[in-house]
Structures are given as structure tokens and as C-alpha cells.
Amino acid sequence: MARGAKYWLMKTEPETYSIHDLEAESNQTTHWDGVRNYQARNFMRDEMKLGDRVLVYHSNAKPPHAAGTAKIVKESYPDHTAWDENDKHYDPKSTPENPRWFMVDIKLDEVFDQTLGLDELREIKALEGMELLRRGSRLSVQPVGKGEFDAIVKAAHKKAADAS
DNA sequence: GCCAACGTTGGC
């Protein structure tokens, strides 16, 4: 049974993998490997469905910012990088027979012409109480309310319109 | 580079 799309936020460090790297991928699609946190994994493995929307957030940037949006184009499957001894995220406890870590594929929707810095996000009324803005929040994959998602997209578009 | 806030690990 179909359900409405859900909304998510996924963090990435732009020096490692940015939304511009996603834009440059063939078909502008990539697998979101390297997540090694159980809560984040569970969201990807159990709850992300085709067509769900993703807000791409650049952490550890100056300033950290919302960079654009994407959508889920493939539901969860084992993260093979966990089996690769040479991979930064190698985990000997994960095996092909009994995979511990999972990932999804996402496809770029939009790179914001004007990104929204953390300070700007904090100024948006609709984002009060958003998980991302909570002190000490570290989850790299987290659910986002539709209202929050829409407010961020709207604010990014308004900023771009004002700048042009 | 610092460090607060977490999450994980492993001894007991």
C-alpha cells in the first residue's frame, strides 16, 4: 500500500562528499555508504522508501548549511564497503552472509543556488524543535517533518530570488 | 584545535 512520501535529512562532509559530487555522478545518483550508526542505519534499512525526499546537509563546513535536495531511488541493501578491509568504514563484524550495515541510493533533485547556513536555519520559525538544531544532535540520517522540509526549500528559493 | 555530547565497548 502506497503511503505519502517521507522526509529525511542526510549529513555529509563536503570535503569528503558534497552535493556537487552527487551532481557530477552518472545519472546524478549514488549509494549512501559509510553510515555506521545503528539508529541511522535503521532509518535507511526500515523506513526509507522509493520516492522519499532527502535534504542534503553539509556538516563540518564553514558555515554548515543545507545544500539541496534529493530523493530515494533504491531502497536499502547491504553496504558492501563494510566488507572491504581497505575501506575507511571497514567492519569485520559485517559479512555478506550476515550484513550489519545498509545503504540506499539517492538521486539529486536540486542544488540550492543559495545555501542556507545554520544561523539562517535557526531563524526560521517553522524549524523550532527540528532535530538538526537540537544541541548535541549528531544523527547523520534523521527524519524531518514535511513542514520543516518545505520551509527550508522555500527559504532557499526566496534567498535565491532575493539575490538575483 | 578544542571540547561537549553522544554512542560503543568490554571488564566485572
Add this chain to the structure above:
DNA sequence: GCCAACGTTGGC
């Protein structure tokens, strides 16, 4: 099953 030690995240 507790919890101290350790490792990581991520804003600043």
C-alpha cells in the same frame, strides 16, 4: 546489566 574508558561527531 552496570558503567568507566574510549572513540566519534560536529559546531565553534
